[in-house]
Amino acid sequence: MRRITLLFTLSVYTTILGAQTFVEKPQSPPFTGVYASSTVFADVDGDTDKDVLISGYKTGIGPISKLYTNDGSGRFAEKLDTKFIGVFYSSIAFADIDGDGDLDVLIAGEDLVNHYAKLYTNDGSGKFTEVMGTPFVGVSKGSIAFTDIDGDKDEDVLITGESKSGIYVTSNSKLYTNDGKGKFTEVMGSPFIAVDRSSIAFADVDGDADPDVLITGNAFFPATATSTFRFVDTAILYTNDGKGIFKEVMGTSFIGYTKSDVAFADVDGDKDLDVLIKGVLYTNDGKGKFTIDLATSIQSINNGFFALRDFDNDNDPDIYISGRVGSKNSSGFYVNDGKGRFTKASVTPFEPIYNGSIAFADVDGDKDEDIVIAGINSKDAEVSQLYINNNVTTSMDDGLVDVSKDITLHPNPTIGKNLIVNYNASEIGNLILKVYDVNGKLLSQQIQFVGQGLQTIAVDVARLSIGSYLVELNDGKRRGIAKFIVK
Template sequence: MLTVALGAVPHTLESQTFSRWSTPCDGLDNTASIALGDLDGDGDLDVVFGNGMHLAQTDWVLSNDGYGMLYGRRALGDSPDPSYGVALGDLDGDRDLDVVVTNDAGALTAIYRNDGKGNFSALAYLGNYRAPQPRRAVALGDLDMDGDLDAVLVGLGQDHIYLNEERGRRWSERALGLREAGGGRATGVALADVDGDRDIDIVVPGRYETLSVVFINDGRAGFAETRSLGAGPEDVTFVAVGDVDGDGDPDIVAAHWEQPHIVYLNDGRGHFKKGATFGSGREQTWTVALGDMDLDGDLDAVVGNVNIGFWRSDLDGDRRDEQFGRTDRDEPSRLYLNDGAGRFLAGSSLSTGTDNTRPVAVGDLDGDGDLDVVMGNTCQPNHIFFNPLRSPKSP
């Protein structure tokens, strides 16, 4: 077990250490997404790793022993897929958590039904069977206010919403915006009632110098009204939604690739103004997660950084970036602490600068009342970082 110092920060995590534990995986997976939830009904958080990205790999389900140790690794699905996004929710109305997995080109989005004990079987598939569209992220919420969970799928090309019609077995598809809205290349999506009208709106980040867009729900899963987020096209890899300034409405934290991260503050009616920025501007950040990491009553931010990759340039003038050239960033994934007003301070290292982290997720894995961090890596072991603020319960 490795301890990682957080450094000097003006909060209760000062001079504390996070304990790092490697999950029981072989370290060869390209982990693109992580979902936490009680899959087997025993009261603790289990883990789903979505693996593959552009390669066909096996997705894994791992059980929690109640003390943060994961065991019983088992495959999700009958065959490897190029998985990107994972989300959990009760799609069939039987009060347990089912799993949705989005895939890259050549594979449909898959819905797996939970038997209540953490065993999964295929329930339905979303998309065009003849030409599966690459899907990079998924979010679940009751978009049409009929009492069940619907799905938002984004990625390359046209984004879509899928309305749940028959307990997860039949779905109706609707296009979400124009292909250009959100860039048609998003790698994340978030849901929240941003305008205070009690329905769920959609936030789609714009990748590769495209616009990030907020889609306003009309209450019937219609999203004709859109609002741009930010001053113009940017490279936003992921968005997380939560009340970061303590005024009671959901704000947006936008993680950027090789640019400072931006906080967008909500006026309560779904109009956002640019707030503080944070980060070095060198980070190749893939995801951001929000949670009260230091137990001071506000939402802090954890970012997952990629350290080995390629720099991009539009070499042929087609408005699409070609990958060309290797980068080694030495930018560890970090915890940023909120000052209570939506300003994130004193970024502290959680991993080493050689970890190639994409997804991060926060949750109380060891049952001690504070939030731990799960990080997914590319061709490296995935890790859990246990928060030191409270002592874990004893077996």
């Protein structure tokens, strides 16, 4: 085994490799810019690409709900014959509610006068018809989630939010079961706390193969003999017995929030679902017991949104968060090392937006996730922007064998001068080693003649700032990429 020490002079090159690069793709005509929005992708017309529905408020026009169909390459056109109700402070959810193999949609929100929850069925070609006489309560500032709560193979729905009757406003959390044909019935006596300015997410938190649910929002508690009425920010977990009967989990560590997103994902690779609530991460022990992760520090924002997704295509979820800090727009991008350790990137890939929404889908068929963000930008303009993901190196489409899983790095995170890289060279020859930051900027490159077999390479990282980086090794036949953190 041969030991090679590579000392880098961290000169900067401008090649975009090793990380996701997002580029805004303007539409012609453009998406209507909105705020107080909801944005959701779905294949509404059965052509295997992702279309997008955007609802929200447009100054000078009012509340809108517009459907844009995709030509498969990421070029969208408004479907003018679709007459969805225009709403803002909205929620949208697609599901096949009648079992005919296409996606129907439920849209909730307000139009300055009334609150709505309207269901539309799809004929399979993207033509929607409103379903009359549904039992749904109209809500605003809420959330909608479809799932099969009772194991009968159809999509039930939970709706939360603020409803209005005359001058009175009330909070709601209402569960409706589906008969399989799209007819819904309210479940009376469900244990869910009534909330508005809410978010909900279903996930199997305890490994028993049924969907449990986490509900956040602002709850109203009426006056009692010993206390006055109260509004309380809440975050409550309910477990499912598999038949759609839910029970509140007492004594959780969750901090209550209002106007917060909720997202489940396995952030640390232990095969269970952890949860992020308004920038606070909680890890799961696999049995549904959550512990706040004090080591993860995510920027605190107001009137914003976040996303827990794999932005850099390395099979672990990263975090993007956007909103307001004080009187200014702010956003942060946090890269996951695969073990649930997050490092803030020096540059965020998107324009900071507040009072908006975000949605993900592969809109151009290149097998990575593109993004639409709608809301208010730093210039107080209402926008709806599409960003195309131009992933390069992680696709490994140049004929080289991907050996990323065979690279080992230690210590990782590193706090010393050297990072040790172990790599099996396939033959005698030149080994090219490159280091990138998480935004794809090439920081250094070294060509070294090596022998065949296991190589131990000491990389000088003393001049690197605290953060996440990528190292790429290429011997002409095989290539591997690994992530490391400098602390």
